[in-house]
Structures are given as C-alpha cells and as structure tokens.
Amino acid sequence: MSVELRHDGDRLIVSGEIDFETAGKALESGRTAIESTQSLTVDLSGVTRSNSAGLSLMIEWLGIARRSGHTVSFAAVPSGLMQLAGVCQVDGLLPTA
Numbered sequence: 001m002s003v004e005l006r007h008d009g010d011r012l013i014v015s016g017e018i019d020f021e022t023a024g025k026a027l028e029s030g031r032t033a034i035e036s037t038q039s040l041t042v043d044l045s046g047v048t049r050s051n052s053a054g055l056s057l058m059i060e061w062l063g064i065a066r067r068s069g070h071t072v073s074f075a076a077v078p079s080g081l082m083q084l085a086g087v088c089q090v091d092g093l094l095p096t097a
Contacts, residue, residue: 005029015046018054026057034064041097045076055084073097
C-alpha cells in the first residue's frame, strides 16, 4: 500500500491508496503544499482506494489551510469518499473545484 503526492504549481496530485497506514505521510506532504500555496486544488483522480482515513485527511487539510490563511478545494473526489462524507454529514465542508 502506498500513496504518492506531487505538488505541481497550484495543484496537489494524489494517487494510490489512502488508508490508516498511508494517511500520515499524505498529511505531512499535503501540509507542506498547503502552507506554500495560497490557493491549492487537491486532485484525487489517482486515488485507487480509500477509507475513512481519506475523509479525515481531507478535513485536516482544510483545517491546515484555514489556520494558514490559505484555501483548499478538491477535484475528482472518488464517489466512495463523497458517499462517506454524505453519511457523516460533512459533505458540505468539502469545497470542490
């Protein structure tokens, strides 16, 4: 299991699996990208599998952005993550691009 993040200008491209083992690495890589970019779009089109750790990661990235005075939006969120966000009633918190 692995997750890869690539920061490309105003985009953070995420690929691979996001789970409890990989979310910590993704959190720190994402934090660096968020803190160095005023307005960042996180592209999740390459995510092949995720669980609730992926949703927690997205919410934590939003918190990092707010505390930094920056903004984050999400693109190509896998349907499973959006469904989970809906069940947890946090889908309104996730800005999409």
